[in-house]
Amino acid sequence: MSTGVEHELAAAFESASEFVHPHPELAQRARAGARSRRRRAIAAAAAVCAAVMLIAGTTYAAAGRHHAAMTVQQRQQGSRRIVIHHAAVVGVSGKYLYALVGPNLLLTAYDRTSGKMIRRVTLPPPGPSRLAVGPGGLVWVSFDDSFASHTEPALWLLSPDLRLHSALTGFQATSVLPVTRTSAWIAEPYLPHLGLLRVHMPLPGQSGTASAVSEPDTSLGRNVSLMTAPGGWSVKLGGRIVVILDDSASGGYNQLVLAGSPNVRFGGPQTRISAMTTAGNALWATTDAGDHGEAYYQGPLVRLSARLRPSTPGAVRASPILARSEDVWSDGHTIWVATGARGHSLVCFTAGSRIGPLTTLPVSGEVNSLAATATTVYVTAGPPGAYTPPVIVSYPVPASCR
Protein backbone atom coordinates (compact mmCIF):
# COMPACT_ATOMS: atom_id res chain seq x y z
CA MET A 1 0.00 0.00 0.00
CA SER A 2 1.39 3.30 -0.95
CA THR A 3 1.17 6.66 0.76
CA GLY A 4 -1.07 7.64 -2.14
CA VAL A 5 -3.61 5.05 -1.14
CA GLU A 6 -3.57 6.32 2.41
CA HIS A 7 -4.18 9.78 1.03
CA GLU A 8 -7.05 8.40 -1.02
CA LEU A 9 -8.48 6.79 2.07
CA ALA A 10 -8.37 10.08 3.97
CA ALA A 11 -10.05 11.87 1.09
CA ALA A 12 -12.68 9.15 0.77
CA PHE A 13 -13.50 9.37 4.48
CA GLU A 14 -13.83 13.13 4.20
CA SER A 15 -16.21 13.02 1.27
CA ALA A 16 -18.24 10.06 2.54
CA SER A 17 -19.01 11.80 5.82
CA GLU A 18 -19.26 15.34 4.54
CA PHE A 19 -23.05 15.30 4.73
CA VAL A 20 -23.09 14.34 8.41
CA HIS A 21 -24.23 17.01 10.84
CA PRO A 22 -25.19 16.57 14.47
CA HIS A 23 -28.60 17.52 15.76
CA PRO A 24 -28.63 21.23 16.64
CA GLU A 25 -29.87 20.46 20.14
CA LEU A 26 -27.44 17.66 20.80
CA ALA A 27 -25.91 19.31 23.88
CA GLN A 28 -29.35 19.85 25.36
CA ARG A 29 -30.32 16.26 24.59
CA ALA A 30 -27.15 14.96 26.22
CA ARG A 31 -27.79 17.06 29.31
CA ALA A 32 -31.36 15.86 29.51
CA GLY A 33 -30.28 12.26 29.06
CA ALA A 34 -27.59 12.53 31.71
CA ARG A 35 -29.99 14.12 34.16
CA SER A 36 -32.59 11.50 33.42
CA ARG A 37 -30.10 8.74 34.17
CA ARG A 38 -29.04 10.57 37.31
CA ARG A 39 -32.62 10.95 38.40
CA ARG A 40 -33.09 7.26 37.93
CA ALA A 41 -29.94 6.57 39.88
CA ILE A 42 -31.10 8.55 42.86
CA ALA A 43 -34.69 7.44 42.46
CA ALA A 44 -35.93 10.99 42.22
CA ALA A 45 -38.32 11.19 39.32
CA ALA A 46 -41.16 12.70 41.28
CA ALA A 47 -43.19 15.32 39.46
CA VAL A 48 -46.19 16.26 41.55
CA CYS A 49 -46.08 17.67 45.04
CA ALA A 50 -48.84 15.64 46.57
CA ALA A 51 -48.08 12.32 48.10
CA VAL A 52 -50.94 10.06 48.90
CA MET A 53 -50.67 6.95 50.96
CA LEU A 54 -53.43 4.43 50.96
CA ILE A 55 -53.99 0.89 51.85
CA ALA A 56 -55.60 -1.30 49.27
CA GLY A 57 -56.09 -4.94 48.65
CA THR A 58 -54.29 -6.64 45.87
CA THR A 59 -53.45 -10.05 44.67
CA TYR A 60 -50.20 -11.44 43.48
CA ALA A 61 -50.63 -12.51 39.91
CA ALA A 62 -47.06 -12.99 38.94
CA ALA A 63 -46.41 -14.25 35.50
CA GLY A 64 -43.52 -16.61 35.41
CA ARG A 65 -41.82 -19.25 33.37
CA HIS A 66 -40.31 -22.32 34.87
CA HIS A 67 -36.67 -22.97 34.23
CA ALA A 68 -34.66 -26.06 34.77
CA ALA A 69 -32.23 -24.51 37.20
CA MET A 70 -34.12 -21.66 38.86
CA THR A 71 -37.83 -22.12 39.30
CA VAL A 72 -40.02 -19.11 38.67
CA GLN A 73 -42.88 -19.40 41.09
CA GLN A 74 -46.42 -18.48 40.29
CA ARG A 75 -47.90 -16.72 43.29
CA GLN A 76 -51.58 -16.36 43.96
CA GLN A 77 -52.15 -15.11 47.47
CA GLY A 78 -53.88 -12.24 49.16
CA SER A 79 -51.69 -9.41 50.38
CA ARG A 80 -51.74 -5.74 51.14
CA ARG A 81 -49.87 -2.99 49.50
CA ILE A 82 -49.18 0.64 50.23
CA VAL A 83 -49.17 3.05 47.33
CA ILE A 84 -47.56 6.46 47.37
CA HIS A 85 -48.29 8.36 44.21
CA HIS A 86 -45.86 10.73 42.56
CA ALA A 87 -42.85 9.98 44.70
CA ALA A 88 -39.80 7.78 44.69
CA VAL A 89 -38.64 5.50 47.43
CA VAL A 90 -35.09 6.06 48.62
CA GLY A 91 -34.74 4.17 51.84
CA VAL A 92 -36.39 2.20 54.58
CA SER A 93 -35.35 1.63 58.15
CA GLY A 94 -37.18 0.66 61.32
CA LYS A 95 -40.50 2.45 61.39
CA TYR A 96 -39.72 4.90 58.58
CA LEU A 97 -39.97 4.87 54.84
CA TYR A 98 -38.09 7.66 53.07
CA ALA A 99 -39.18 9.08 49.75
CA LEU A 100 -38.32 11.99 47.50
CA VAL A 101 -41.48 13.80 46.62
CA GLY A 102 -42.46 16.52 44.20
CA PRO A 103 -40.51 18.62 41.71
CA ASN A 104 -38.31 20.00 44.46
CA LEU A 105 -37.42 16.53 45.68
CA LEU A 106 -38.62 16.99 49.21
CA LEU A 107 -37.15 14.30 51.42
CA THR A 108 -40.14 12.85 53.22
CA ALA A 109 -40.38 10.37 56.09
CA TYR A 110 -43.47 8.21 56.47
CA ASP A 111 -44.47 5.97 59.33
CA ARG A 112 -44.49 2.53 57.73
CA THR A 113 -47.17 1.21 60.04
CA SER A 114 -49.72 4.01 60.00
CA GLY A 115 -48.88 5.50 56.64
CA LYS A 116 -48.71 8.92 58.24
CA MET A 117 -46.27 11.48 56.91
CA ILE A 118 -43.85 12.34 59.70
CA ARG A 119 -41.81 15.14 58.22
CA ARG A 120 -40.79 16.71 54.95
CA VAL A 121 -37.43 18.41 54.43
CA THR A 122 -36.42 20.78 51.67
CA LEU A 123 -33.06 19.83 50.17
CA PRO A 124 -30.75 22.11 48.20
CA PRO A 125 -31.26 21.82 44.45
CA PRO A 126 -30.75 19.70 42.42
CA GLY A 127 -31.45 17.19 45.19
CA PRO A 128 -29.29 14.51 46.73
CA SER A 129 -26.70 12.58 44.82
CA ARG A 130 -26.84 9.71 47.27
CA LEU A 131 -28.89 8.76 50.29
CA ALA A 132 -28.11 5.99 52.75
CA VAL A 133 -29.69 4.85 55.97
CA GLY A 134 -26.97 3.92 58.46
CA PRO A 135 -26.66 2.48 61.95
CA GLY A 136 -29.20 3.85 64.38
CA GLY A 137 -31.52 4.68 61.50
CA LEU A 138 -29.64 7.92 60.86
CA VAL A 139 -29.99 9.22 57.33
CA TRP A 140 -26.94 10.27 55.31
CA VAL A 141 -27.52 12.53 52.33
CA SER A 142 -24.90 13.93 49.98
CA PHE A 143 -25.42 16.82 47.57
CA ASP A 144 -23.57 17.87 44.47
CA ASP A 145 -22.86 21.52 43.94
CA SER A 146 -25.80 23.17 42.26
CA PHE A 147 -26.41 24.42 38.74
CA ALA A 148 -29.03 26.84 39.81
CA SER A 149 -28.06 28.21 43.17
CA HIS A 150 -24.28 27.79 43.12
CA THR A 151 -24.51 26.05 46.45
CA GLU A 152 -21.56 24.11 47.75
CA PRO A 153 -21.52 20.33 47.79
CA ALA A 154 -22.41 19.01 51.20
CA LEU A 155 -23.03 15.99 53.35
CA TRP A 156 -25.88 15.89 55.86
CA LEU A 157 -26.59 13.51 58.70
CA LEU A 158 -30.24 13.55 59.74
CA SER A 159 -32.10 12.03 62.64
CA PRO A 160 -34.48 9.19 61.66
CA ASP A 161 -37.50 11.49 61.88
CA LEU A 162 -35.63 14.13 59.80
CA ARG A 163 -36.10 16.80 62.49
CA LEU A 164 -32.41 17.40 63.21
CA HIS A 165 -29.32 17.41 61.09
CA SER A 166 -25.59 18.11 61.10
CA ALA A 167 -23.62 19.07 58.01
CA LEU A 168 -20.23 19.00 56.37
CA THR A 169 -19.77 21.30 53.37
CA GLY A 170 -17.22 21.41 50.61
CA PHE A 171 -17.01 17.70 49.90
CA GLN A 172 -18.63 16.27 46.81
CA ALA A 173 -19.23 12.79 48.06
CA THR A 174 -20.26 10.62 45.14
CA SER A 175 -21.84 8.45 47.74
CA VAL A 176 -21.74 7.47 51.35
CA LEU A 177 -21.11 4.17 53.08
CA PRO A 178 -22.13 4.53 56.74
CA VAL A 179 -19.87 2.73 59.19
CA THR A 180 -21.06 3.84 62.62
CA ARG A 181 -23.80 6.19 63.77
CA THR A 182 -21.56 9.20 63.16
CA SER A 183 -18.93 8.08 60.69
CA ALA A 184 -18.97 7.00 57.08
CA TRP A 185 -16.67 6.33 54.17
CA ILE A 186 -16.94 8.73 51.29
CA ALA A 187 -14.92 9.30 48.17
CA GLU A 188 -14.33 12.70 46.72
CA PRO A 189 -14.52 12.07 43.00
CA TYR A 190 -11.95 14.58 41.83
CA LEU A 191 -8.99 13.94 44.06
CA PRO A 192 -5.84 13.43 41.99
CA HIS A 193 -4.95 10.22 43.80
CA LEU A 194 -8.23 8.64 44.55
CA GLY A 195 -8.78 7.02 47.89
CA LEU A 196 -11.43 6.99 50.55
CA LEU A 197 -12.10 9.61 53.19
CA ARG A 198 -13.42 8.83 56.64
CA VAL A 199 -16.03 11.39 57.64
CA HIS A 200 -16.97 12.05 61.24
CA MET A 201 -20.10 14.05 61.97
CA PRO A 202 -21.66 15.32 65.17
CA LEU A 203 -24.91 13.60 66.00
CA PRO A 204 -27.80 15.51 64.43
CA GLY A 205 -28.65 18.53 66.50
CA GLN A 206 -25.58 18.28 68.69
CA SER A 207 -22.69 20.72 68.71
CA GLY A 208 -19.36 19.61 67.35
CA THR A 209 -17.19 19.82 64.30
CA ALA A 210 -17.51 17.62 61.26
CA SER A 211 -14.27 16.39 59.74
CA ALA A 212 -13.03 14.34 56.83
CA VAL A 213 -9.63 12.69 56.77
CA SER A 214 -7.94 10.62 54.11
CA GLU A 215 -7.81 7.01 55.07
CA PRO A 216 -4.48 5.31 54.40
CA ASP A 217 -4.37 2.07 52.43
CA THR A 218 -7.60 2.76 50.57
CA SER A 219 -6.15 3.67 47.20
CA LEU A 220 -8.39 3.08 44.21
CA GLY A 221 -5.67 3.79 41.65
CA ARG A 222 -5.01 6.78 39.50
CA ASN A 223 -6.89 8.35 36.60
CA VAL A 224 -10.22 7.08 37.79
CA SER A 225 -13.46 8.72 38.64
CA LEU A 226 -16.25 7.34 40.72
CA MET A 227 -19.52 6.20 39.32
CA THR A 228 -22.80 6.71 41.04
CA ALA A 229 -24.47 3.39 40.43
CA PRO A 230 -28.12 2.73 41.17
CA GLY A 231 -27.20 -0.20 43.38
CA GLY A 232 -24.64 1.76 45.36
CA TRP A 233 -21.16 2.89 44.57
CA SER A 234 -19.43 1.06 47.38
CA VAL A 235 -20.16 -1.93 49.56
CA LYS A 236 -18.49 -3.76 52.39
CA LEU A 237 -17.26 -7.19 51.42
CA GLY A 238 -15.29 -9.48 53.69
CA GLY A 239 -14.02 -6.61 55.82
CA ARG A 240 -12.90 -4.63 52.77
CA ILE A 241 -14.63 -2.00 50.67
CA VAL A 242 -15.41 -2.50 47.00
CA VAL A 243 -16.05 0.52 44.83
CA ILE A 244 -17.56 0.90 41.38
CA LEU A 245 -15.38 3.25 39.43
CA ASP A 246 -15.21 4.55 35.94
CA ASP A 247 -11.68 4.21 34.72
CA SER A 248 -11.46 7.07 32.27
CA ALA A 249 -8.08 5.85 31.13
CA SER A 250 -9.64 2.65 29.86
CA GLY A 251 -12.44 4.29 27.95
CA GLY A 252 -15.04 4.52 30.61
CA TYR A 253 -15.53 0.90 31.52
CA ASN A 254 -17.17 0.64 34.88
CA GLN A 255 -15.15 -1.69 37.02
CA LEU A 256 -15.09 -2.96 40.55
CA VAL A 257 -11.96 -2.34 42.56
CA LEU A 258 -10.97 -3.41 46.04
CA ALA A 259 -10.02 -0.30 48.03
CA GLY A 260 -6.40 -0.54 49.08
CA SER A 261 -5.68 -3.15 46.39
CA PRO A 262 -6.26 -1.22 43.18
CA ASN A 263 -4.95 -4.09 41.09
CA VAL A 264 -7.72 -6.36 42.31
CA ARG A 265 -10.45 -5.53 39.84
CA PHE A 266 -13.39 -7.03 38.02
CA GLY A 267 -14.92 -5.75 34.82
CA GLY A 268 -13.81 -4.61 31.42
CA PRO A 269 -15.01 -3.79 27.92
CA GLN A 270 -17.28 -6.83 27.70
CA THR A 271 -18.31 -6.86 31.36
CA ARG A 272 -19.17 -3.37 32.49
CA ILE A 273 -20.51 -3.09 35.97
CA SER A 274 -23.78 -1.24 36.38
CA ALA A 275 -24.78 -1.98 39.98
CA MET A 276 -23.73 -4.10 42.91
CA THR A 277 -24.75 -5.27 46.33
CA THR A 278 -23.55 -7.77 48.91
CA ALA A 279 -25.08 -10.73 50.69
CA GLY A 280 -22.95 -12.62 53.18
CA ASN A 281 -19.42 -12.86 51.88
CA ALA A 282 -20.39 -12.54 48.25
CA LEU A 283 -20.87 -9.59 45.97
CA TRP A 284 -23.61 -9.57 43.34
CA ALA A 285 -23.28 -7.28 40.36
CA THR A 286 -25.27 -6.51 37.26
CA THR A 287 -23.19 -6.26 34.15
CA ASP A 288 -23.69 -4.44 30.90
CA ALA A 289 -22.19 -6.13 27.91
CA GLY A 290 -22.16 -2.87 25.98
CA ASP A 291 -25.03 -3.93 23.78
CA HIS A 292 -27.26 -1.35 22.19
CA GLY A 293 -30.86 -0.66 21.51
CA GLU A 294 -33.40 -2.25 23.77
CA ALA A 295 -30.81 -4.19 25.76
CA TYR A 296 -28.35 -1.36 26.24
CA TYR A 297 -28.22 -1.51 30.01
CA GLN A 298 -28.83 -5.21 30.44
CA GLY A 299 -26.51 -8.11 31.10
CA PRO A 300 -25.88 -11.18 33.20
CA LEU A 301 -26.01 -11.11 36.99
CA VAL A 302 -22.71 -12.29 38.45
CA ARG A 303 -21.53 -13.33 41.90
CA LEU A 304 -18.00 -12.52 43.01
CA SER A 305 -15.85 -13.68 45.88
CA ALA A 306 -14.18 -11.38 48.41
CA ARG A 307 -11.21 -11.21 45.99
CA LEU A 308 -13.56 -10.27 43.15
CA ARG A 309 -13.27 -13.63 41.46
CA PRO A 310 -16.36 -14.92 39.62
CA SER A 311 -18.29 -17.55 41.52
CA THR A 312 -21.69 -17.29 39.86
CA PRO A 313 -23.82 -20.36 40.62
CA GLY A 314 -24.80 -22.41 37.59
CA ALA A 315 -28.47 -21.84 38.34
CA VAL A 316 -27.98 -18.10 38.03
CA ARG A 317 -25.83 -18.39 34.93
CA ALA A 318 -28.46 -20.55 33.26
CA SER A 319 -31.38 -18.22 33.94
CA PRO A 320 -32.49 -16.33 30.82
CA ILE A 321 -34.23 -13.83 33.08
CA LEU A 322 -31.11 -13.02 35.09
CA ALA A 323 -29.17 -12.79 31.84
CA ARG A 324 -31.08 -9.53 31.32
CA SER A 325 -30.39 -7.97 34.71
CA GLU A 326 -30.42 -4.21 35.03
CA ASP A 327 -30.08 -3.45 38.72
CA VAL A 328 -29.56 -5.33 41.97
CA TRP A 329 -30.29 -4.80 45.66
CA SER A 330 -30.18 -6.99 48.73
CA ASP A 331 -31.50 -7.25 52.24
CA GLY A 332 -29.88 -9.95 54.32
CA HIS A 333 -29.69 -13.00 52.07
CA THR A 334 -32.49 -11.85 49.79
CA ILE A 335 -31.37 -10.65 46.38
CA TRP A 336 -33.63 -8.38 44.35
CA VAL A 337 -32.98 -7.97 40.65
CA ALA A 338 -34.61 -5.59 38.17
CA THR A 339 -34.52 -7.16 34.73
CA GLY A 340 -35.43 -6.33 31.17
CA ALA A 341 -37.01 -9.74 30.64
CA ARG A 342 -40.61 -9.37 29.54
CA GLY A 343 -42.97 -10.05 32.43
CA HIS A 344 -40.13 -10.18 34.96
CA SER A 345 -39.39 -6.55 35.84
CA LEU A 346 -38.55 -7.55 39.39
CA VAL A 347 -37.45 -10.94 40.66
CA CYS A 348 -36.03 -12.16 43.92
CA PHE A 349 -34.24 -15.19 45.30
CA THR A 350 -32.35 -16.16 48.42
CA ALA A 351 -28.60 -16.52 48.37
CA GLY A 352 -27.72 -18.25 51.60
CA SER A 353 -25.97 -21.58 51.73
CA ARG A 354 -27.87 -22.47 48.56
CA ILE A 355 -29.63 -20.50 45.87
CA GLY A 356 -33.40 -20.41 46.26
CA PRO A 357 -36.01 -20.38 43.53
CA LEU A 358 -36.46 -17.29 41.40
CA THR A 359 -39.75 -15.54 42.11
CA THR A 360 -41.29 -12.84 39.97
CA LEU A 361 -43.20 -9.99 41.56
CA PRO A 362 -46.20 -8.42 39.79
CA VAL A 363 -44.39 -5.21 38.94
CA SER A 364 -45.06 -3.67 35.55
CA GLY A 365 -42.75 -1.23 33.84
CA GLU A 366 -39.14 -0.47 34.52
CA VAL A 367 -38.01 -0.63 38.14
CA ASN A 368 -36.38 2.66 39.11
CA SER A 369 -35.67 2.19 42.77
CA LEU A 370 -36.13 -0.30 45.55
CA ALA A 371 -35.76 -0.51 49.30
CA ALA A 372 -36.46 -3.65 51.24
CA THR A 373 -36.83 -5.00 54.72
CA ALA A 374 -37.09 -8.66 55.67
CA THR A 375 -40.85 -8.58 55.17
CA THR A 376 -41.64 -5.75 52.77
CA VAL A 377 -40.18 -4.44 49.56
CA TYR A 378 -40.88 -0.92 48.30
CA VAL A 379 -40.55 -0.34 44.58
CA THR A 380 -40.91 2.49 42.12
CA ALA A 381 -41.55 1.55 38.54
CA GLY A 382 -42.69 3.32 35.42
CA PRO A 383 -42.95 2.87 31.67
CA PRO A 384 -39.53 2.17 30.13
CA GLY A 385 -37.81 5.30 28.91
CA ALA A 386 -40.63 7.57 30.03
CA TYR A 387 -40.21 10.56 32.27
CA THR A 388 -43.56 10.07 33.92
CA PRO A 389 -43.41 9.95 37.70
CA PRO A 390 -43.21 6.46 39.10
CA VAL A 391 -45.47 5.20 41.85
CA ILE A 392 -44.17 3.60 44.99
CA VAL A 393 -45.75 0.25 45.63
CA SER A 394 -44.99 -2.04 48.52
CA TYR A 395 -45.27 -5.80 48.40
CA PRO A 396 -44.82 -8.43 51.06
CA VAL A 397 -41.58 -10.30 50.49
CA PRO A 398 -42.57 -13.67 49.02
CA ALA A 399 -41.97 -16.56 51.39
CA SER A 400 -39.66 -18.13 48.83
CA CYS A 401 -37.40 -15.08 49.07
CA ARG A 402 -37.22 -14.80 52.87
Next chain:
Amino acid sequence: MRSADDADFSTFVAASARRLLRSAYLITGSLPEAEDLLQTALEKAYRRWPSIRQKDIPEAYVRKVLVTAAIDAGRRRKPASAPLDEDILPGAPDPAVEGVPGRAALLSCVRELPAGQRAVLVLRYFDDLTEADTARMLGCSVGTVKSQHARAMARLRELVANQPDGSMT
Protein backbone atom coordinates in the same frame (compact mmCIF):
# COMPACT_ATOMS: atom_id res chain seq x y z
CA MET B 1 -22.19 21.23 37.92
CA ARG B 2 -22.06 25.00 37.81
CA SER B 3 -23.67 27.05 35.07
CA ALA B 4 -20.21 28.00 33.79
CA ASP B 5 -19.47 24.32 33.32
CA ASP B 6 -22.81 23.90 31.62
CA ALA B 7 -21.99 26.62 29.13
CA ASP B 8 -18.56 25.12 28.67
CA PHE B 9 -20.13 21.76 27.85
CA SER B 10 -22.34 23.39 25.21
CA THR B 11 -19.32 25.08 23.70
CA PHE B 12 -17.47 21.80 23.58
CA VAL B 13 -20.38 20.01 21.89
CA ALA B 14 -20.77 22.79 19.34
CA ALA B 15 -17.08 22.64 18.50
CA SER B 16 -16.50 18.89 18.49
CA ALA B 17 -19.76 17.07 17.81
CA ARG B 18 -19.62 17.07 14.05
CA ARG B 19 -16.13 15.62 13.83
CA LEU B 20 -16.99 13.00 16.44
CA LEU B 21 -20.23 12.09 14.68
CA ARG B 22 -18.46 11.70 11.37
CA SER B 23 -15.93 9.36 12.97
CA ALA B 24 -18.68 7.27 14.52
CA TYR B 25 -20.55 7.16 11.23
CA LEU B 26 -17.48 5.98 9.35
CA ILE B 27 -16.87 3.21 11.88
CA THR B 28 -20.46 2.02 12.31
CA GLY B 29 -21.71 2.68 8.80
CA SER B 30 -25.06 3.79 10.18
CA LEU B 31 -25.92 7.39 10.84
CA PRO B 32 -28.76 6.71 13.31
CA GLU B 33 -26.50 4.38 15.26
CA ALA B 34 -23.67 6.91 15.21
CA GLU B 35 -26.01 9.62 16.48
CA ASP B 36 -27.21 7.34 19.26
CA LEU B 37 -23.67 6.43 20.28
CA LEU B 38 -22.54 10.05 20.27
CA GLN B 39 -25.41 11.15 22.47
CA THR B 40 -24.68 8.33 24.90
CA ALA B 41 -20.99 9.26 24.99
CA LEU B 42 -21.86 12.91 25.59
CA GLU B 43 -24.25 11.98 28.38
CA LYS B 44 -21.44 10.08 30.01
CA ALA B 45 -19.08 13.01 29.55
CA TYR B 46 -21.63 15.43 30.94
CA ARG B 47 -22.02 13.41 34.12
CA ARG B 48 -18.25 13.63 34.66
CA TRP B 49 -17.74 17.02 33.10
CA PRO B 50 -15.94 18.81 35.96
CA SER B 51 -13.38 16.01 36.14
CA ILE B 52 -12.95 15.67 32.39
CA ARG B 53 -12.68 19.40 31.90
CA GLN B 54 -10.22 19.70 34.75
CA LYS B 55 -8.00 17.13 33.07
CA ASP B 56 -8.43 18.97 29.76
CA ILE B 57 -9.40 15.78 27.94
CA PRO B 58 -13.02 16.20 26.88
CA GLU B 59 -12.65 15.37 23.20
CA ALA B 60 -10.29 12.49 23.86
CA TYR B 61 -12.64 11.11 26.50
CA VAL B 62 -15.71 11.30 24.29
CA ARG B 63 -13.88 9.92 21.28
CA LYS B 64 -12.61 7.01 23.32
CA VAL B 65 -16.05 6.12 24.65
CA LEU B 66 -17.53 6.61 21.19
CA VAL B 67 -14.98 4.52 19.33
CA THR B 68 -15.18 1.72 21.86
CA ALA B 69 -18.96 1.63 21.63
CA ALA B 70 -18.86 1.82 17.85
CA ILE B 71 -16.49 -1.14 17.67
CA ASP B 72 -18.66 -3.08 20.08
CA ALA B 73 -21.68 -2.32 17.95
CA GLY B 74 -19.85 -3.40 14.82
CA ARG B 75 -18.80 -6.68 16.39
CA ARG B 76 -22.38 -7.55 17.23
CA ARG B 77 -23.66 -7.69 13.72
CA LYS B 78 -22.64 -8.91 10.35
CA PRO B 79 -21.42 -6.21 7.99
CA ALA B 80 -24.18 -7.01 5.54
CA SER B 81 -26.85 -6.18 8.10
CA ALA B 82 -25.74 -2.59 8.57
CA PRO B 83 -24.11 -1.20 5.47
CA LEU B 84 -23.11 2.39 5.10
CA ASP B 85 -26.11 4.33 3.85
CA GLU B 86 -26.46 3.28 0.25
CA ASP B 87 -27.57 6.70 -0.89
CA ILE B 88 -24.42 8.20 0.48
CA LEU B 89 -21.88 5.53 -0.13
CA PRO B 90 -23.00 3.48 -3.11
CA GLY B 91 -21.01 0.85 -4.86
CA ALA B 92 -21.46 2.84 -8.01
CA PRO B 93 -19.67 6.18 -8.42
CA ASP B 94 -20.91 8.80 -5.99
CA PRO B 95 -21.19 12.37 -7.25
CA ALA B 96 -19.09 13.49 -4.31
CA VAL B 97 -16.23 11.22 -5.22
CA GLU B 98 -16.80 10.80 -8.91
CA GLY B 99 -13.75 11.33 -10.95
CA VAL B 100 -11.37 10.04 -8.33
CA PRO B 101 -10.29 6.61 -9.54
CA GLY B 102 -10.77 3.85 -7.00
CA ARG B 103 -12.19 5.96 -4.19
CA ALA B 104 -15.73 4.60 -4.31
CA ALA B 105 -14.36 1.08 -4.57
CA LEU B 106 -12.09 1.79 -1.67
CA LEU B 107 -14.97 2.94 0.52
CA SER B 108 -17.17 0.02 -0.34
CA CYS B 109 -14.30 -2.26 0.62
CA VAL B 110 -13.71 -0.46 3.93
CA ARG B 111 -17.14 -1.50 5.09
CA GLU B 112 -16.18 -5.13 4.60
CA LEU B 113 -13.43 -4.85 7.21
CA PRO B 114 -13.92 -5.88 10.84
CA ALA B 115 -15.03 -2.99 13.05
CA GLY B 116 -11.71 -2.85 14.90
CA GLN B 117 -9.70 -2.52 11.73
CA ARG B 118 -12.15 0.04 10.39
CA ALA B 119 -11.68 2.03 13.57
CA VAL B 120 -7.91 1.99 13.16
CA LEU B 121 -8.22 3.35 9.63
CA VAL B 122 -10.74 6.02 10.63
CA LEU B 123 -8.65 7.17 13.58
CA ARG B 124 -5.48 7.24 11.52
CA TYR B 125 -6.78 8.75 8.28
CA PHE B 126 -9.89 10.69 9.24
CA ASP B 127 -9.05 11.84 12.75
CA ASP B 128 -5.39 12.08 11.80
CA LEU B 129 -4.17 10.50 15.02
CA THR B 130 -0.70 9.13 15.45
CA GLU B 131 -0.19 5.43 16.07
CA ALA B 132 0.41 6.17 19.74
CA ASP B 133 -2.77 8.24 20.06
CA THR B 134 -4.73 5.60 18.17
CA ALA B 135 -3.44 2.99 20.60
CA ARG B 136 -4.54 5.15 23.52
CA MET B 137 -7.99 5.54 21.98
CA LEU B 138 -8.38 1.83 21.45
CA GLY B 139 -6.84 0.87 24.77
CA CYS B 140 -4.23 -1.32 23.11
CA SER B 141 -0.52 -1.25 22.38
CA VAL B 142 1.11 0.57 19.49
CA GLY B 143 2.17 -2.84 18.20
CA THR B 144 -1.46 -3.92 18.03
CA VAL B 145 -2.37 -0.78 16.13
CA LYS B 146 0.42 -1.47 13.67
CA SER B 147 -0.63 -5.05 13.13
CA GLN B 148 -4.33 -4.13 12.82
CA HIS B 149 -3.40 -1.42 10.36
CA ALA B 150 -1.26 -3.79 8.31
CA ARG B 151 -4.02 -6.40 8.23
CA ALA B 152 -6.60 -3.79 7.28
CA MET B 153 -4.51 -2.50 4.42
CA ALA B 154 -3.69 -6.01 3.20
CA ARG B 155 -7.35 -6.96 3.30
CA LEU B 156 -8.27 -3.75 1.52
CA ARG B 157 -5.78 -4.58 -1.20
CA GLU B 158 -7.42 -7.99 -1.68
CA LEU B 159 -10.93 -6.60 -1.68
CA VAL B 160 -10.16 -3.80 -4.11
CA ALA B 161 -8.33 -6.16 -6.42
CA ASN B 162 -11.42 -8.33 -6.53
CA GLN B 163 -13.68 -5.40 -7.36
CA PRO B 164 -14.84 -5.42 -11.02
CA ASP B 165 -13.30 -2.01 -11.53
CA GLY B 166 -10.56 -2.37 -8.93
CA SER B 167 -7.92 0.16 -9.70
CA MET B 168 -6.05 0.66 -6.48
CA THR B 169 -2.32 0.29 -6.70
